[in-house]
Amino acid sequence: MRINSKLLLAVAAMPLLFTATAKAELNVFACEVEYAALAKALAPSADIYSATTAMQDPHQVQARPSLIAKMRQADLVVCAGADLEIGWLPMLQMKASNPKVKSTDKGLFFAAEQVDTLDKLASVDRSMGDVHAKGNPHLHLDPERMLSIAQALSAKMIKLDPQNSGEYQQSLADFSQRWQAKIPQWREQAKGLAGKKVIAYHSSFRYLFHWAGIEQVADLEPKPGLAPTSSHLASLLTRAEQGDVMAVIVASYQDERGAKWLGERANLPVLMLPMSVGGNEQSKDLFSLYDSLFALLNGVK
Amino acid sequence: MSALNTRVSLLALACAFSSYSAMAEDSSLTNPNISAVLDGYYQTGDRPLAEREEGFGLGETELALSANIDDNFYGKVTAVIESADGETELNLEEAFIQTLALPSGLSARAGRFLSDIGYLNNQHKHTDSFTERPAAYRAFLGNHYFDDGIRLSYVAPTDLYWTMGVEAFSGDSLRAADEHGDRDFDDVGVFTALTKIGGDIGIESSWQLGLSYLRNENGLAYAEEHEGEEEHEGEEEHEGEEEHEHSHSASYTGENTYIADFVYKWAPNGNYKYQNLTVSGEYFRVTDIFGEEPGHVEDIDDMDEHEISDDDYHEGWYLSSVYQFSPSWSAGVRYGEVDTYEIHEDHLDPQKLKETEVSLAWHSSHFTAVRFQFTHQDGTNFDGVEDDNIFTLQYVMTLGAHGAHQF
Numbered sequence: 079m080r081i082n083s084k085l086l087l088a089v090a091a092m093p094l095l096f097t098a099t100a101k102a103e104l105n106v107f108a109c110e111v112e113y114a115a116l117a118k119a120l121a122p123s124a125d126i127y128s129a130t131t132a133m134q135d136p137h138q139v140q141a142r143p144s145l146i147a148k149m150r151q152a153d154l155v156v157c158a159g160a161d162l163e164i165g166w167l168p169m170l171q172m173k174a175s176n177p178k179v180k181s182t183d184k185g186l187f188f189a190a191e192q193v194d195t196l197d198k199l200a201s202v203d204r205s206m207g208d209v210h211a212k213g214n215p216h217l218h219l220d221p222e223r224m225l226s227i228a229q230a231l232s233a234k235m236i237k238l239d240p241q242n243s244g245e246y247q248q249s250l251a252d253f254s255q256r257w258q259a260k261i262p263q264w265r266e267q268a269k270g271l272a273g274k275k276v277i278a279y280h281s282s283f284r285y286l287f288h289w290a291g292i293e294q295v296a297d298l299e300p301k302p303g304l305a306p307t308s309s310h311l312a313s314l315l316t317r318a319e320q321g322d323v324m325a326v327i328v329a330s331y332q333d334e335r336g337a338k339w340l341g342e343r344a345n346l347p348v349l350m351l352p353m354s355v356g357g358n359e360q361s362k363d364l365f366s367l368y369d370s371l372f373a374l375l376n377g378v379k
Numbered sequence: 380m381s382a383l384n385t386r387v388s389l390l391a392l393a394c395a396f397s398s399y400s401a402m403a404e405d406s407s408l409t410n411p412n413i414s415a416v417l418d419g420y421y422q423t424g425d426r427p428l429a430e431r432e433e434g435f436g437l438g439e440t441e442l443a444l445s446a447n448i449d450d451n452f453y454g455k456v457t458a459v460i461e462s463a464d465g466e467t468e469l470n471l472e473e474a475f476i477q478t479l480a481l482p483s484g485l486s487a488r489a490g491r492f493l494s495d496i497g498y499l500n501n502q503h504k505h506t507d508s509f510t511e512r513p514a515a516y517r518a519f520l521g522n523h524y525f526d527d528g529i530r531l532s533y534v535a536p537t538d539l540y541w542t543m544g545v546e547a548f549s550g551d552s553l554r555a556a557d558e559h560g561d562r563d564f565d566d567v568g569v570f571t572a573l574t575k576i577g578g579d580i581g582i583e584s585s586w587q588l589g590l591s592y593l594r595n596e597n598g599l600a601y602a603e604e605h606e607g608e609e610e611h612e613g614e615e616e617h618e619g620e621e622e623h624e625h626s627h628s629a630s631y632t633g634e635n636t637y638i639a640d641f642v643y644k645w646a647p648n649g650n651y652k653y654q655n656l657t658v659s660g661e662y663f664r665v666t667d668i669f670g671e672e673p674g675h676v677e678d679i680d681d682m683d684e685h686e687i688s689d690d691d692y693h694e695g696w697y698l699s700s701v702y703q704f705s706p707s708w709s710a711g712v713r714y715g716e717v718d719t720y721e722i723h724e725d726h727l728d729p730q731k732l733k734e735t736e737v738s739l740a741w742h743s744s745h746f747t748a749v750r751f752q753f754t755h756q757d758g759t760n761f762d763g764v765e766d767d768n769i770f771t772l773q774y775v776m777t778l779g780a781h782g783a784h785q786f
Contacts, residue, residue: 131582135652138745140644142585142786143540143577150484150534165745169783172453172477173542175486175534180479181450204746204778304744305653305706333653 104239107149107179109157109167110136112218113189113231115355115364117156119253120232121246127152132357135331136162137208137303141169149174152185153238156231159188160195162215185238190215192230193223196284208303218354219286221261221368228253260365267372277314277346278327279306279337282353286371295323298336306336318344325349325378330357347378414779416441416505422771426754427732427762428517428630430461431510431771437462438773439504441472451480470627472525484534493525495532495544496571496591497661498640500524506784508657508701509738510752510771513715515663515695519636521552521629526569540577540587546570552628553593555600556722568597577786582649586642587786593636598665600632601672602725631693631719634667642786658700665693669722691727693719697734711738721760731759747776 104124108114114128127148130136136158139145149155149170157163171180179185195213202211217223232250236243272291279298287294296317300310317323318340325347326337334350341348351371352358360370418438425433445455457473475490493501499516500523512522528548535541550568557564571594577587639662646655668691697715704710713736720727738752752771758764 131649133582133648134650138651140585140651140786141783142579142644143575143587144538144579144585146534146542147538147540147578151536151538164783166783169785173534173785175481175484175532177480177482204744207744331648331650331652 104235104242105151105153107152107155109155109163110218110354111356112354112364112367113156113158115367116218116224116228116231117154119364120228120249121235122249123245124235132330132352132354132361137165139163139166141166141173145170146173149179150176152176152179154185154187154235155179156187156189158190158215158217160190160212160215160217161210162190185234187231187234189227189231190217192227193217196288197281205301207299207301214281214284216282216353217285218364219283219368219371220289221257221264222289223285224364225254225257225261228257256365260368264368264372267376271372271375274324275322276325276327277318277323277340279329279332282329282332283327283351290372290375292375298326298328298340305333311336311340314340315343318346327351329353349374349378351375411444411446412780414441414443414777414781416443416503416775416777418505418773418775420510420771420773422510422769422773424767424769426511426514426517426734426756426769427758427764428514428522429511430463430522432463438510438775439472441503441505443473447479448476451478453477453479484536486532488530488532489528491525491527492530493523494546494548494571494593495530496524496546496573496593497638497663498587498589498642498659499661502785505775505777508699508709508711508740509713509736510750510773513661513695513697513699513713514717514732514734515661515697515715518631518695518717518719519629519663519665519693521627524553524629526550526552528567528569538578541574542576543572543574545572550595550597553595553632554597554628555632562601565596568595570594570596583647584643584645585786586644589638589640591636591638591640593638595632595634595636598632598634598636599667599670600722601670602722631665631717632668633665633693636663636665638663644786653706654702654704656700656702658698660696660698662696663694668693668720669727691720693717695719707742709740709742711740712736713738719761728760730761732761732764733757746778746781747774749774 104121106117106121106124106126108117108126108128110130111128111132114126117124117126129145130139157167182188182191190212195215195217198213199209199211202209228250232246235246268290273293275293275295277296277298278294280302296314298306298314300307323346326341327349328334328337329351330353334348337348340346351374352361352367355361355363355367358370361367417440419436420431420438421435422431422433431438440460441457443455443457448454454476455473456471459470459472461468461470471491473492475488475492477488478486481487495501499512500520504512504523511517516522526548528546530544530546532542532544547567548569549566553569554564571591573589573591575587575589577585579585640660642657642659644655644657695715695717697713699711699713701709701711714734716731716733719730721730733756735755736752738750740748740750742748750773752773754769754771756764756767756769
């Protein structure tokens, strides 16, 4: 009863707070930097924090004190989902004691729940390595999927902060227009890549390759989540010697050593692609991230 | 008998959970996480106050179930199966509910759970980088302190992480020795207050500092009358069992325990996948350890080496550093000391134990560790330990949906 009356009081006080601060001040906690960048595009005046950088593997993040403190203050938590953050997000939610972001009915948003994921599995066994039954969670590198996610995220922001719905609608319209204008350009740049074969690290670029028609013929990891071993690399060398592979690709948070070893012996270029915004100097937002990815892939010859 | 009851109710609980899971649609966050921990070892000696014995043995085999019960509550059950001296016992280490929907950073937990004092205490032992807890934990908290009680926590809405908590426990496992079994203990014996702050230093480093206070109403040990027997292992709580090897009770108690702890973690670019470093340390002081039983008549003709004064305290600390130098290998060093007093009739005998430990672990994935550990023990008047070397080979593996780890 006391809790209820407190809640009522808080609800009653909310309009006062919002009228006092004229601008939208949604406090957003993003699990990955690509979703921080998307939130920034959709809510330019929001207070946005990213738990990881493009140099950090989002599978393995410490549920560290700074993240608990940030989540404690968040109105909205935006994550890839599909169990990518299973090793740390539940701990943060537990420790942050912030009921606003505990479930997807409220201020929790999973990108993977807005679109179809690739590579869903009927059953998962740990002997398969670090795989996700709900499909591949690295879905921010598909332009069409990203547009659907943007629409859903904007709708979530409006639901949480209806007072400023005009601002969110305007931002989404701007973003969608710019994004849709870019898609044909990227499609054009992807043309020359269709049918090309690569060896890559993990399934990090699964969606990008899928969209561009690139085929990943082998993985530097013997099993998802496990580091490359010398025997596995030797088998990749045999595969590379067939001569149809364009490049060896690693993401900005992955160890280059295995790729370099293979690249040197198989005489293949090694390409480090930005996994997200901030993954290289050129990638300052989602637009320049995609520009940079296609420029780098097309630069291989 | 109670072990049997626990077993039956645990089974009932498992059934309740599994019928729930059949109805739920989503497969990961809402369904119960069911997990097990397998732990086995071989070692060449005994460490004092430790759970593992010489030779082949099993550590704690753990079975855990956890899930959000509904919108407002989370629940977890952890059963631990231990075998020692040819006997297998089932214990409940955790069986608690926690609120999920209290406003303003508040949360409450009730039932049986790990106290949040110190750094290591609220962590599950299978996540440790060494085979045993530091000597200070073994001496003052009975390895790790879990108990029946309640906790209220608050997290401040600040960018600097700041949490505060208060707990009340029955405190049975932290009771002082009661040689004659006639002492009138308080039913709610332990109260704690704790605070932690933490944050990041740039992108690569994170830290946390903690201060805890534990009040133990039953912690004061009483002087014995002179007719006391020569046997003076009374500090160890027996609970009617003959073997003292396998006790979860604290061996050294006092009315007031103060703990200061820190942890610092570093990874290149803040990327924990390949390399990372953890440095942690804790300091314990246990005061008001020994007093006169109420109504005791003072003896004046005591001329022993160390007479009891109000200033006597137990003390312990450790410093540990663990480096993961590749996803498959990690190595750690730890040094710790405890300075304690053994109560001998009506005077105190000082004791000291120093432990230097080195460990090397191989991880075939995040869920496995095969560890080799060397411990050098240097004791003074400590359970017969003088200058011992112990080698331990251990595996710890988790299976099932294993929950996220704490910082």
